[in-house]
Amino acid sequence: MARKPADQSVDREDILWAAAEVLHRNGYEATTMKDIAAQVNLTAASLYHHFKNKDFLLLSVLEVGLDLTIDKLEVIESSDLTCAEKLGGMIRSHVVSVTGNVAVGAAMVFEIRALLNANVGGKNGDRAFTAEFATRRKRFFARRDYFESLFRNTVQAGIAAGEFRQVDAAIVTRAMLGAHNWVGVWFREGGRLSGAEVADVMVDTWLAALRTHRE
Amino acid sequence: MARKPADQSVDREDILWAAAEVLHRNGYEATTMKDIAAQVNLTAASLYHHFKNKDFLLLSVLEVGLDLTIDKLEVIESSDLTCAEKLGGMIRSHVVSVTGNVAVGAAMVFEIRALLNANVGGKNGDRAFTAEFATRRKRFFARRDYFESLFRNTVQAGIAAGEFRQVDAAIVTRAMLGAHNWVGVWFREGGRLSGAEVADVMVDTWLAALRTHRE
């Protein structure tokens, strides 16, 4: 391979996490390539060796965050637990993800608009770039819908199975995701509750909201 | 007073709503003064006649949105309804506000980070400006905490009154607000449900999550 000085063993992964963190602090537009570079002791120019441009960098951060979470949810979905147990596991998993890496969690939520606005129809010349970007972005949003469907389907299944009350699954699911996402905004490591504890509260709350019977 | 051509009867208020709308679409950093100006058929320069600068404009938008919502909540709080009824009313009121003016609602949520980052310690010379800004910003955040406390106190009171289960009021309140705020992200006028209908689902969901007994 090649270089990688002891003090600058920075790879694509490192940059992604660093970017997620800065993004969390400032938001996409307010974050400069220099900010991100500084986080890993590089210059802005160096980032272009790892990512085509700022938009691709953002997209990569979002992709990683989403994939990580989806992986965990799929394991739960394909288990043979009751719907209530599954949903509880999913909620816990999602909340823990968000609290465990607030940066990614928040980016997930707040930078999507930036992704939408991102250059594509823009003036930028290189057609190949924008074409690839458009494709990846589209795939990202599809994954995002899939992510949401994992929750919604479980709610729906629970209703069908009589475990949950008759509710508007689509709306309740979004309420749920909104609540979880918001955790990324206020949660602070070292606060009154740990991420797992917050997750427990969420699980309890949502199951109480949905369950047909109360024990 | 003065001028105000028929076709350009734009006042401070108009600019605020326009700004909220553009902000909702693009986010603070991605929104240019020109964008906002265009929305009301003015040039960017003209905006400076009404607002000191971009930061003050954002702050003003947020202030208006918050005050509007708080006003409605206070009426409910000082009524003599049961805690459950009060909370239901507050939830409905908040959600309807958000769906009724997605722009303000979303700005409320998403641009707060921009407000935090906003120049204050900056290089900008004018001490008077920054001092006033710092003060107003501080007051804004205090109002914001107050807003949250209106919900939290009601939950707390409900628990004390035995109407609600024993839950972590602080966390549940934030979960609730997160769910409501998120509505501003996905809600679209003309969708399957009206704002009032979404609000109803929310009320039902949260009361189910909190109530001690189920009817």
Place this chain on the structure above:
DNA sequence: TCTATAATCTAATCGCAATTTGATTGACTT
């Protein structure tokens, strides 16, 4: 009608941020 001033505009400034270009610098291979 004349005057003061609100509300606008056009035309600069000024600085910053993304991105490009053209070297370097090591490390790994041979």
Place this chain on the structure above:
DNA sequence: AAGTCAATCAAATTGCGATTAGATTATAGA
């Protein structure tokens, strides 16, 4: 020891966006 490629950097480019300066226009009131 030479060659090659990955990983960096410094410096230049470019364009855009906030903000300012200096008119201009329209109204309300004297």
